[in-house]
Amino acid sequence: MILYVSQLSLLVSSINTHSHFSHTPYLSSLIYSLSLSKPIITNSSPTQIKVTNFFHYFILLSLLFFFPSFLYFIQTNFNMVVPSPTPLSTEKVRAVDLPIIDLSAQRSEVSKLIVKACDKFGFFKVINHGVPNHIIAKLEHEGLSFFAKPVPEKLRAGPANPFGYGCKTIGLNGDMGELEYLTLNTNPLSIVERSKTISDDPSKFSSIVSDYIEAVRGLGCELLDLMAEELLVTDTSVFSRLIRDVNGDSVLRLNHYPPVQVDCKDMDTSHPHDNRNMVGFGEHSDPQILTLLRSNDVGGLQISIEDGVWIPVTPDPNAFCVNVGDMLQAMTNGRFVSVRHRALTNSCKSRMSMAFFGAPSLQTRIIAPPELVTPNRLSLYRPFTWAEYKKASYSLRLGDSRLELFRKCIED
Numbered sequence: 001m002i003l004y005v006s007q008l009s010l011l012v013s014s015i016n017t018h019s020h021f022s023h024t025p026y027l028s029s030l031i032y033s034l035s036l037s038k039p040i041i042t043n044s045s046p047t048q049i050k051v052t053n054f055f056h057y058f059i060l061l062s063l064l065f066f067f068p069s070f071l072y073f074i075q076t077n078f079n080m081v082v083p084s085p086t087p088l089s090t091e092k093v094r095a096v097d098l099p100i101i102d103l104s105a106q107r108s109e110v111s112k113l114i115v116k117a118c119d120k121f122g123f124f125k126v127i128n129h130g131v132p133n134h135i136i137a138k139l140e141h142e143g144l145s146f147f148a149k150p151v152p153e154k155l156r157a158g159p160a161n162p163f164g165y166g167c168k169t170i171g172l173n174g175d176m177g178e179l180e181y182l183t184l185n186t187n188p189l190s191i192v193e194r195s196k197t198i199s200d201d202p203s204k205f206s207s208i209v210s211d212y213i214e215a216v217r218g219l220g221c222e223l224l225d226l227m228a229e230e231l232l233v234t235d236t237s238v239f240s241r242l243i244r245d246v247n248g249d250s251v252l253r254l255n256h257y258p259p260v261q262v263d264c265k266d267m268d269t270s271h272p273h274d275n276r277n278m279v280g281f282g283e284h285s286d287p288q289i290l291t292l293l294r295s296n297d298v299g300g301l302q303i304s305i306e307d308g309v310w311i312p313v314t315p316d317p318n319a320f321c322v323n324v325g326d327m328l329q330a331m332t333n334g335r336f337v338s339v340r341h342r343a344l345t346n347s348c349k350s351r352m353s354m355a356f357f358g359a360p361s362l363q364t365r366i367i368a369p370p371e372l373v374t375p376n377r378l379s380l381y382r383p384f385t386w387a388e389y390k391k392a393s394y395s396l397r398l399g400d401s402r403l404e405l406f407r408k409c410i411e412d
């Protein structure tokens with residue numbers, strides 16, 4: 001009999017989904033890492049099997065019982081992240097009509113509306129966007145089928161470091177959320193390779209993913225050209241060229257937020273909005289140039305343009321939510337703001353979002369075009385490459401304001 005540690009990981013994940021035992025995500029990750037190493041019982045002599053067997057079980061049981069307390073001690077005493085089980089009832093939520101831009105309208109009108117939305121919110125929705133429905137539906141179907149698979153099968157596509165399947169842990173620095181996800185590098189060769197661990201029909205999966213990426217990248221380029229036109233930048237491809245580059249570093253990510261039932265006993269039920277939510281994907285800005293996100297009809301996405309105030313984004317499966325990323329903030333010399341956003345879970349429905357993050361090649365130097373640097377708007381950021389920025393992003397926490405590190409000193 002060969003018993004893999006992954007079975008124990010499964011057990012812990014199931015304890016986790018059925019209880020409020022908040023340390024189990026850590027434990028799952030730990031056991032998950034162990035699961036990638038070796039079987040507990042090896043095919044050696046019978047006595048050795050017993051000894052190895054007993055020894056490994058002893059270690060695992062000790063971890064199972066003592067590691068949570070140890071983590072709790074570290075988290076509470078050294079200010080490390082703890083996934084918040086607190087309902088978000090005390091936060092301010094404001095209903096705002098976010099811009100919905102119809103791309104079939106007149107070009108000059110569309111570009112004005114886009115720039116106005118980026119100035120005010122760093123966020124807008126697009127409809128009549130031209131991305132064919134069948135391309136979206138096929139990827140959605142692949143995503144749902146993947147997330148519906150048994151845990152050990154999904155784990156074959158992980159861990160997310162940063163690409164692959166991840167569950168509850170976000171990034172490499174201790175952030176946690178109530179979600180699972182698949183992050184893919186958009187380079188064609190890496191899609192083909194990664195697909196082998198994701199799907200039983202890898203060539204079908206990789207062609208569906210590639211078609212989606214091509215279509216959404218095209219939409220992203222169109223939006224960036226419209227922005228450049230309205231900003232009166234002479235080289236109107238200055239932004240789109242970066243994400244069209246064959247060596248571009250764009251990312252595709254599928255996020256799945258299963259429903260989370262929060263214990264209602266301490267809840268302020270008089271609150272007007274549904275506060276039975278948990279943080280699925282915590283507050284952050286996206287590091288890249290532009291994000292195009294499509295979700296099913298389950299809400300959860302919120303943006304924040306003012307500290308501590310959250311604006312819910314109404315879900316619309318026919319629209320793409322577009323947000324300015326940190327690189328576009330830098331390239332517009334701070335005119336457009338990379339909007340902070342997050343995703344909450346729903347208490348009874350599952351949400352799935354598919355986000356394309358348009359990014360330049362690693363060696364691209366991020367500099368604002370001359371038209372956007374004027375005596376009234378002096379150059380805000382020092383020149384840097386996307387590789388430098390990406391490195392800084394991955395060394396920081398999800399909610400950190402990384403672009404601040406690249407601001408020029410006043411004397412410069």
Ligand SMILES: C=C1C[C@]23C[C@@]1(O)CC[C@H]2[C@@]12CC[C@H](O)[C@@](C)(C(=O)O1)[C@H]2[C@@H]3C(=O)O
Pocket residue numbers: 162170171172173175183251253284285286287288357393394395396397398
């Ligand atoms: C905590 C982190 C996760 C993240 C990399 C980072 O260190 C900070 C930025 C995060 C983010 C947000 C947008 C995208 O979802 C993402 C893929 C990205 O490029 O930057 C994630 C990163 C991630 O989950 O790997």
Ligand SMILES: O=C(O)CCC(=O)C(=O)O
Pocket residue numbers: 253255281286293295300301341342343353355
């Ligand atoms: O799922 C969502 O709505 C938001 C996801 C997100 O912000 C991200 O993947 O960066």
Ligand SMILES: [Fe+2]
Pocket residue numbers: 284285286341
């Ligand atoms: Fe995001």
